[in-house]
Amino acid sequence: MEAAMLASAVGFLLLAWVGASAGDEAREEAAVRALVARLLGPGPAANFSVSVERALAAESGLDTYSLSGGGGGAPVRVRGSTGVAAAAGLHRYLRDFCGCQVAWSGSQLHLPRPLPAVPGELTEATPNRYRYYQNVCTHSYSFVWWDWNRWEQEIDWMALNGINLALAWNGQEAIWERVYLALGLTQSEIDDYFAGPAFLAWERMGNLHTWGGPLSHSWHLKQLYLQHRILDRMRSFGMIPVLPAFAGHVPKAITRVFPQVNVTQLGSWGHFNCSYSCSFLLAPKDPVFPLVGSLFLWELTKEFGTDHIYGADTFNEMQPPSSEPAYLAAATTAVYEAMIAVDPSAVWLLQGWLFQHQPQFWGPAQISAVLGAVPRGRLLVLDLFAESQPVYVRTASFQGQPFIWCMLHNFGGNHGLFGALEAVNRGPEAARLFPNSTMVGTGMAPEGIGQNEVVYALMAELGWRKEPVPDLAAWVSSFADRRYGAVQQDAEAAWRLLLRSVYNCSGDACRGHNHSPLVKRPSLQMNTTVWYNRSDVFEAWRLLLTAAPNLTNSPAFRYDLLDVTRQAVQELVSLYYEEVKAAYMNKDLVPLLRAGGLLAYELLPALDVVLASDSHFLLGSWLDQAWAVAVSEAEAQLYEQNSRYQLTLWGPEGNILDYANKQLAGLVADYYQPRWCLFLEVLAHSLAQGIPFQQHQFDKNVFPLEQAFVLGKRRYPSQPQGDTVDLAKKIFLKYSPRGISGSL
Numbered sequence: 001m002e003a004a005m006l007a008s009a010v011g012f013l014l015l016a017w018v019g020a021s022a023g024d025e026a027r028e029e030a031a032v033r034a035l036v037a038r039l040l041g042p043g044p045a046a047n048f049s050v051s052v053e054r055a056l057a058a059e060s061g062l063d064t065y066s067l068s069g070g071g072g073g074a075p076v077r078v079r080g081s082t083g084v085a086a087a088a089g090l091h092r093y094l095r096d097f098c099g100c101q102v103a104w105s106g107s108q109l110h111l112p113r114p115l116p117a118v119p120g121e122l123t124e125a126t127p128n129r130y131r132y133y134q135n136v137c138t139h140s141y142s143f144v145w146w147d148w149n150r151w152e153q154e155i156d157w158m159a160l161n162g163i164n165l166a167l168a169w170n171g172q173e174a175i176w177e178r179v180y181l182a183l184g185l186t187q188s189e190i191d192d193y194f195a196g197p198a199f200l201a202w203e204r205m206g207n208l209h210t211w212g213g214p215l216s217h218s219w220h221l222k223q224l225y226l227q228h229r230i231l232d233r234m235r236s237f238g239m240i241p242v243l244p245a246f247a248g249h250v251p252k253a254i255t256r257v258f259p260q261v262n263v264t265q266l267g268s269w270g271h272f273n274c275s276y277s278c279s280f281l282l283a284p285k286d287p288v289f290p291l292v293g294s295l296f297l298w299e300l301t302k303e304f305g306t307d308h309i310y311g312a313d314t315f316n317e318m319q320p321p322s323s324e325p326a327y328l329a330a331a332t333t334a335v336y337e338a339m340i341a342v343d344p345s346a347v348w349l350l351q352g353w354l355f356q357h358q359p360q361f362w363g364p365a366q367i368s369a370v371l372g373a374v375p376r377g378r379l380l381v382l383d384l385f386a387e388s389q390p391v392y393v394r395t396a397s398f399q400g401q402p403f404i405w406c407m408l409h410n411f412g413g414n415h416g417l418f419g420a421l422e423a424v425n426r427g428p429e430a431a432r433l434f435p436n437s438t439m440v441g442t443g444m445a446p447e448g449i450g451q452n453e454v455v456y457a458l459m460a461e462l463g464w465r466k467e468p469v470p471d472l473a474a475w476v477s478s479f480a481d482r483r484y485g486a487v488q489q490d491a492e493a494a495w496r497l498l499l500r501s502v503y504n505c506s507g508d509a510c511r512g513h514n515h516s517p518l519v520k521r522p523s524l525q526m527n528t529t530v531w532y533n534r535s536d537v538f539e540a541w542r543l544l545l546t547a548a549p550n551l552t553n554s555p556a557f558r559y560d561l562l563d564v565t566r567q568a569v570q571e572l573v574s575l576y577y578e579e580v581k582a583a584y585m586n587k588d589l590v591p592l593l594r595a596g597g598l599l600a601y602e603l604l605p606a607l608d609v610v611l612a613s614d615s616h617f618l619l620g621s622w623l624d625q626a627w628a629v630a631v632s633e634a635e636a637q638l639y640e641q642n643s644r645y646q647l648t649l650w651g652p653e654g655n656i657l658d659y660a661n662k663q664l665a666g667l668v669a670d671y672y673q674p675r676w677c678l679f680l681e682v683l684a685h686s687l688a689q690g691i692p693f694q695q696h697q698f699d700k701n702v703f704p705l706e707q708a709f710v711l712g713k714r715r716y717p718s719q720p721q722g723d724t725v726d727l728a729k730k731i732f733l734k735y736s737p738r739g740i741s742g743s744l
């Protein structure tokens with residue numbers, strides 16, 4: 001590869017939005033000032049002076065911030081080359097000088113008085129052009145029911161973490177509806193096509209249609225409203241919102257309107273039958289392709305404006321109809337040409353997931369066909385799961401197309417302590433140093449958020465570091481100090497144990513999914529192997545409880561104590577399950593009933609009660625958010641079912657069973673527990689009667705219980721109840737394995 005070519009590919013992206021004016025500087029400055037006031041309150045905000053000065057970035061054009069002032073009542077001066085850079089500078093000051101933390105689970109913003117001085121001037125530039133955030137799936141697993149208030153908090157979090165590139169995908173179905181109506185589809189054909197809100201991510205990638213739908217008129221209006229506010233806010237910080245573009249999937253009804261149209265029906269996805277999957281893909285050379293693609297982008301950009309980067313995924317987890325490189329190149333070209341027909345400066349953001357998800361299909365010739373079909377610099381690839389299976393290393397840095405090193409981390413928004421901090425820490429630098437690297441950024445692409453914040457804190461920090469964090473053990477200790485707003489040795493020690501165990505995922509057993517028996521349909525085949533020493537989790541649990549009296553006023557501490565208690569219960573379920581299984585194999589009813597009884601009738605109810613003590617772990621909150629979006633009883637019921645399906649069966653027949661599992665109060669009591677009880681009854685019955693356990697029979701019998709939960713109408717509290725510390729301690733005293741209980 002020619003070095004000059006590389007430089008021009010990457011250079012194109014550097015230039016894509018340079019040229020912002022003085023008016024933008026003032027707008028970004030105002031946006032950051034408003035953020036400071038929202039975050040710290042108007043009083044403390046008065047002690048910060050914020051300015052946005054493009055010149056700070058010098059020739060590199062890379063986002064840069066500069067901190068000075070503070071001490072003895074003097075204001076702290078935060079300057080940034082963009083609004084995002086200034087927000088990231090503010091965050092750096094709060095983190096490193098004030099010991100604060102901004103967090104999903106409860107921010108700790110106790111400012112020292114007077115504000116600490118910054119010695120001299122601290123200037124930092126990011127090593128790469130982009131810090132990216134989101135996965136197409138995050139919109140369904142986490143953002144689906146959000147109102148503006150919640151979006152505002154998230155965009156603040158993004159700005160503070162220096163994110164400057166993110167999807168802005170709300171409201172696209174409202175635009176699609178306009179396009180389809182204009183093309184002559186009927187309203188009922190459109191209603192049949194759209195998936196429900198909790199499943200839109202997969203409709204957008206062509207995996208699904210219809211399931212969980214239809215979308216109402218009021219849904220579209222709300223999403224349009226939200227999208228406008230999201231775009232305004234993102235742009236006001238100088239972030240680049242990525243809009244969607246046409247990837248080639250169309251409703252079947254297109255064949256009624258254009259009887260001659262050349263479409264291919266793709267295969268099924270995710271064990272869904274063709275009533276819900278097997279999308280229709282337009283042939284790349286069909287004249288209807290540019291028509292639909294350009295009409296959509298034209299209508300979309302007319303409504304929302306554009307920042308010239310568009311996301312589209314044609315073959316995400318979808319086997320293309322042909323592996324011929326010529327076909328794959330044509331399919332890629334068609335998407336790109338429909339973009340540039342409307343926006344000649346278009347850059348295509350592609351999730352690189354397909355290449356690593358189906359490596360048997362995507363050989364070198366297939367990958368080359370896609371990467372080579374778009375001019376260099378016009379395809380920006382997200383190396384989506386780079387902390388685990390980087391694709392850039394085996395594609396010569398995406399053959400010269402620019403790419404973003406992304407940490408995926410989480411699948412399905414599962415709870416469960418998990419992370420590969422060592423791999424995350426080293427990954428971006430390794431990608432930057434790769435021969436002829438075309439890396440242009442770092443990113444976070446979790447399927448769901450609101451879990452394992454430590455992993456995201458590290459990744460966000462790496463977006464502004466040139467090298468890895470030198471000592472992760474020291475880093476997690478100070479993470480704990482900032483999180484709780486106090487230096488507490490036991491809490492620090494607990495975090496170091498978590499770092500070397502759950503957060504040092506490596507090897508075969510290391511998975512981003514929570515496969516704990518607790519959240520899975522029970523069977524005798526469950527594998528309880530984990531990559532860490534379980535005693536580390538129990539010991540961290542004990543240490544947090546020891547620290548509790550000094551930290552009870554910290555919401556993040558109570559959240560962590562609950563989360564580690566939850567994890568410990570999950571470990572205990574595995575241990576009891578192994579006892580149950582061994583007793584069953586030995587045909588020994590008494591120990592089976594003892595371990596099984598503890599698991600299903602005591603431990604799970606106790607977990608439900610402790611989860612109920614924190615607002616982040618309530619099924620009631622999740623369902624209430626869905627209800628709040630609805631404008632009628634019928635809509636509320638549809639959204640509630642969308643929510644309940646997503647957490648459990650996923651599809652009508654348990655098509656992707658328990659993939660998006662969570663551990664929420666209400667879900668444990670009314671979904672996981674009943675099926676564990678049934679499992680134990682069936683095992684006990686099998687032993688007593690001498691009839692072998694039949695998994696397929698059990699699956700048949702347990703499905704109605706699972707479905708009853710999904711179709712259930714029970715209301716759950718959306719306010720926490722009980723004291724987390726007391727409840728956690730009770731569980732600890734009762735269940736912590738002997739030998740670790742020590743003194744409390």
Ligand SMILES: *[C@@H]1O[C@H](CO)[C@@H](O)[C@H](O)[C@H]1NC(C)=O
Nearest residue numbers: 001002003004396434435436
């Ligand atoms: C990197 O690019 C240079 C200049 O084009 C080339 O000579 C060299 O072989 C490339 N290195 C690798 C590892 O591809």
Ligand SMILES: *[C@@H]1O[C@H](CO)[C@@H](O)[C@H](O)[C@H]1NC(C)=O
Nearest residue numbers: 046047072073074113114115
């Ligand atoms: C904040 O500013 C006020 C004056 O506006 C000053 O009285 C106060 O000391 C400052 N506080 C800190 C912490 O700098």
Ligand SMILES: *[C@@H]1O[C@H](CO)[C@@H](O)[C@H](O)[C@H]1NC(C)=O
Nearest residue numbers: 272273274275276651652653
């Ligand atoms: C697909 O499954 C659904 C529900 O499970 C069923 O109602 C429908 O008839 C099935 N469709 C096809 C084409 O088999």
Ligand SMILES: *[C@@H]1O[C@H](CO)[C@@H](O)[C@H](O)[C@H]1NC(C)=O
Nearest residue numbers: 262263264282283284285327
């Ligand atoms: C339809 O498109 C496919 C490729 O997408 C192509 O192989 C086929 O020849 C086309 N059929 C017609 C009738 O044009």
Ligand SMILES: *[C@@H]1O[C@H](CO)[C@@H](O)[C@H](O)[C@H]1NC(C)=O
Nearest residue numbers: 422472473499500501504506
């Ligand atoms: C993580 O595990 C690796 C071995 O897989 C080890 O070399 C490293 O020291 C561990 N890191 C921590 C923080 O325990």
Ligand SMILES: *[C@@H]1O[C@H](CO)[C@@H](O)[C@H](O)[C@H]1NC(C)=O
Nearest residue numbers: 507508509510527528529530
């Ligand atoms: C359980 O999973 C681990 C890690 O993937 C594997 O090494 C082990 O062989 C599995 N055990 C069984 C019984 O399948």
Ligand SMILES: *[C@@H]1O[C@H](CO)[C@@H](O)[C@H](O)[C@H]1NC(C)=O
Nearest residue numbers: 497533534535536537539540
């Ligand atoms: C597992 O962790 C416990 C507690 O942290 C420790 O005492 C024990 O030595 C560890 N076991 C192994 C095999 O590392």
Ligand SMILES: *[C@@H]1O[C@H](CO)[C@@H](O)[C@H](O)[C@H]1NC(C)=O
Nearest residue numbers: 487488489490547549550551
């Ligand atoms: C906990 O707080 C008490 C009283 O504030 C203090 O005396 C004690 O040293 C603290 N303990 C730890 C371990 O920090």
